[in-house]
Amino acid sequence: MPDTFNEMYQGGQVRAPYRGLERWADEMPDELRGLKQSEAEALFRRIGITFAVYGEGGSPDRLIPFDMFPRVFAAEEWAKLERGIKQRARALNAFLADVYDRGEIVRAGRIPAHLVYQNDAFEIAVTGFTPPHGVFSHVVGIDLVRVGPDEFYVLEDNCRTPSGVSYMLENREIMMRMFPALFQEKRIAPVETYPQQLKRTFDSVAPQKCEGPPCVVVLTPGHFNSAYYEHSFLADMMGVELVEGSDLFVEGDFCWMKTTEGPKKVDVIYRRIDDAFLDPLCFRPDSMLGVPGLMNVYRSGGVTICSAPGAGVADDKAIYTFVPEMVRFYLGEEPILKNVPTYQCAKDDERRYVLENLPELVVKEVHGSGGYGMLVGPKASRDDIELFRAKIEEEPHNYIAQPTLALSACPTFVAEGVAPRHVDLRPYCLVGQDVVLVPGGLTRVALKEGSLVVNSSQGGGVKDTWVLAGE
């Protein structure tokens, strides 16, 4: 494995964006650090920002560990990332609009037809329908890792309903409360406009039949969902209702919500439930979470669903390989952000390579998420490797593999003081009439020494992410 890039240092010197932070951390007495850490935890608890881990049982009121050492980007570093992220978000949306329409990219032979049309996430119910402004994925979360000063890779795209943005906002809020002096010293671009930008994005994609200011709602599976806090937080910050499926119903050509003053028409639904549960008449008939008849209203332009059903076909791990191709095909540009080289286990020669090099590779399930069903070769035991070998041989099309990247590390408070820990980055790109990116994102950190898995469900924590304001 190549050397790790530590974001704070280069050639023994503190890198410009981190200047001042080394001293800040050094000069913080241990007692104060402990005090600040528990203050942060108390603040998180007070706000009620907690997180439940699927499949682990335990308290739904668990906190995601918050690390106080910020992760910093210089203005010019961010400027390049921003161009790359927006470019990718535009290309992904162009791809979705295309594959649910004429499928030019498939006809041109740039992407194999079966990967698109036989994909589980491909939604036949939306074919032939173009949502307002042709936007399918309104919030695109792009997971990035850094391996060098100027080297970024996209790990995966999230075109459905990427979560975690409430942490981006709350982490900042808490850092500003606890360390106001740092914010006077360094000029840090604010992220707090995100909810307004999100609302503006939704307003801009109101359906044609909508008259007057659009009524936007956030649709949640309910308060038992692990991301419920985020759903209610975003609804609150946008000043819109947080609804469950049972609060909505379809009558005539529209979707309505039940209010104390009678039915009220809904124009835009920011849904945080999966496609399969949206409409029991169209998808899973046993869904209790959705709204019967919703898809009919959607297809007749009575309501906009964000993201559109079927948007998931663009963030599928098998499609991922072709995103740079999408950028070239639809935008006529060279991709700014690189993909991680990916081996498709479904292809004979690539599978052979994967099986021969398992101890060096990261293997992922094509449809998996959240860091589950994943093999990190260099960290795995021999038994685990053999287990995955068997799995891949049994269902090759279900797996992809990538080289193990040397994720950059960021200084992090640990029991012994400050030590480097691996981090990734998820920025949230908004796509409506305009494409907007708030300067910041969610930095996840693998708190265990040497660990490369940053998922909060697997012992990861979060950090505030700073983008320094330009001159």
Next chain:
Amino acid sequence: MLSRTAENLYWLARYIERAETNARLMEVAARNALLPDTGGGMRNEWQSVLHASGTKQGFDEKYGDPVQRNVETHMFFDRDNPSSVASCIHQARENGRIVRTALTTQVWEALNSASAEMTELGRQERSRLSTSDMKDFALRHMAQVRGAILATQLRNDGYDFMNIGHYLERADSTARILDVKYYVLLPNVAMVGSGLDNYQWRTVLHAMNAQRAFAWVYGGEVTASKIVDFLVLNDQAPRSLISSAQGLLDHLERLARQYGRSSGATARGRQMVARLSQMTVADIFDEGLHDFLQSHLRDVLDLGSEISASYLSGEAR
């Protein structure tokens, strides 16, 4: 406002009030049980509380013997009893969590700490907890939540739904606490008017923290008719049936003004206030206190259904 949000706010307030009522009921029973027993029914006090809280059946199935310790466990800690103080506090918090954004930070924190400390209290050695400790705990926390609601919540329709829940539950609970008397006295009608009887009536006042208020309003001797007047018909008494009905009606009418239309619930609320304000203590005793209270409880139940139909179903009748 979303009907479901209104419903959560309404139930949040009902649960807070219900937790308080159960704590108060426990106190009545504990006090009554301290009296020398003349009728051979030493256990009646505890039975009566179970009757009044409407959970006798559940109790019998789980515990059988109505001794103090069992009744207290049942009414205070037992999560299997949906109206125990612990259940009410946790459910109030759960309702609050669902509509977290409709609450101010102070209200949420009060709910949160009530629920956390309730869990904590459950871990304590029971022999170190007196009945009054438990009652005080419930009253203190519920006062904090209620105080935070009154002091900090935005005066919008959500505020009205919380208050409607609060007053509706109170209209129900005062009647239930009063009804305990009926069960205590049932085996021994000849005792009415005796010194013992008065003592037992006093415990009702005590449980409502209302002895002094009572003394200021009526002075002199404590009689059954004065107490019934105080707790049913006197609009100065904060927990009286008429005060609760009036509070309920105020908020129903506020809603009617905000929404620009009256509902079936508004009409029923008016009826309830009208009925109570035309009554005298003599009417109540003629009807029989127990029968009067039971018919009042039915009215409250009907009004509750009407509120659901008018506002919480989303159909806006």
